Amino acid sequence: MKTIVFVGAGSMAQAMIHGWMKEDTVSPDDVYVMNKSDRAKLSSLKETYGVNLVCEEKEIVKKADLVILAMKPKDVQAGMETIAPLLPSNAVVLSVLAGVPMETIEQGLGKRPIARCMPNTSANVGMSASAVAWNNQIQNDEKKEILHLLQAIGIVKEVEEEQLHVVTALSGSGPAYIYYFVEAFESAAILGGLSSKVARELLVQTLAGSAEMLKQSIEPPANLREKVTSPGGTTEAGIQSLQQNGFTEILAECLKAAEARSRELGKLYL
Structure with a gap:
């Protein structure tokens, strides 16, 4: 063109x-x-x-x-x-x-x-x-x-x-969710004693490495998660905390809210 x-x-x-x-x-x-x-x-x-x-x-x-x-x-x-x-x-x-x-x-x-x-x-x-x-x-x-x-x-x-309503909620808005996740984790790490610089660099590399693992692996995310999660270990303790605090439900509600707003906008412009 x-x-x-x-x-x-x-x-x-x-x-x-x-x-x-x-x-x-x-x-x-x-x-x-x-x-x-x-x-x-x-x-x-x-x-x-x-x-x-x-x-x-x-x-x-x-x-x-x-x-x-x-x-x-x-x-x-x-x-x-x-x-x-x-x-x-x-x-x-x-x-x-x-x-x-x-x-x-x-x-x-x-x-x-x-x-x-x-x-x-x-x-x-x-x-x-x-x-x-x-x-x-x-x-x-x-x-x-x-x-x-x-x-x-x-x-x-x-x-x-x-399907673009779900896409809008998932990947269209997705970068903002990731940045918000990093904000929250970085703040928690600073409260734990790390400097902002160290926390940011460790988080960014962790995200990049995890994304590359997901990209290269044929295994589902659950399998990759389980390989990091040793019984009775630190990762398991963290995962259990996420589960107890409704992490999966929170993400589902986040996606539903964004998708619903996309549908509302669609009706406004018809």
Whole structure:
């Protein structure tokens, strides 16, 4: 896809652009960014990533092969009204907006190829966990091009649109849960006598090593956990404390709450 136009310049747009430029997936000359009012953010994107033209002028939409909807969900209707009269009939639309269904996008931008994706901000380091759903207008070659763009910023799984609510809760919001976990564990370690620096480095390496074990191993997580948990040992004591305090239930409720909010947002934008 030659000309890519971002409508919106939020954190997800920045993460995707950063990932693409880092991996040389697309040329900066082919990437355009529209934003409603934040000129400082537009200037920063141009200076940081070398995007050839960062613009507010909506006329650029006339050249678009791929339009990426990356504004705040509350701004989607106004954003679509701005670009709809200018959008070429053959342009593909990729939405990275949480909760906004493809039906809403079709109503605003017409029947055309549409993909709806939920990446996460780990796209900044080329490690997003993304999922994508398609409408029935999209062709195989268009799917391949979008998958190529998404694979440049991490892994991508094809799902049904209905499943994106769970994906949003799991991997879309997932980095925040991990950071919150690290915050809590780091605070506890500091109370136990470790310095912030030592606690952070040990935690980050523990997470990275555990993630790599999960990635490389064919064993389920329960087996890997059991190999670390000696009967009567320190790990078992910690696991028992987690179980007694409802750790599994807490995570399940976390996922359910985020999924429910995604569904609520979907109804708001229908």
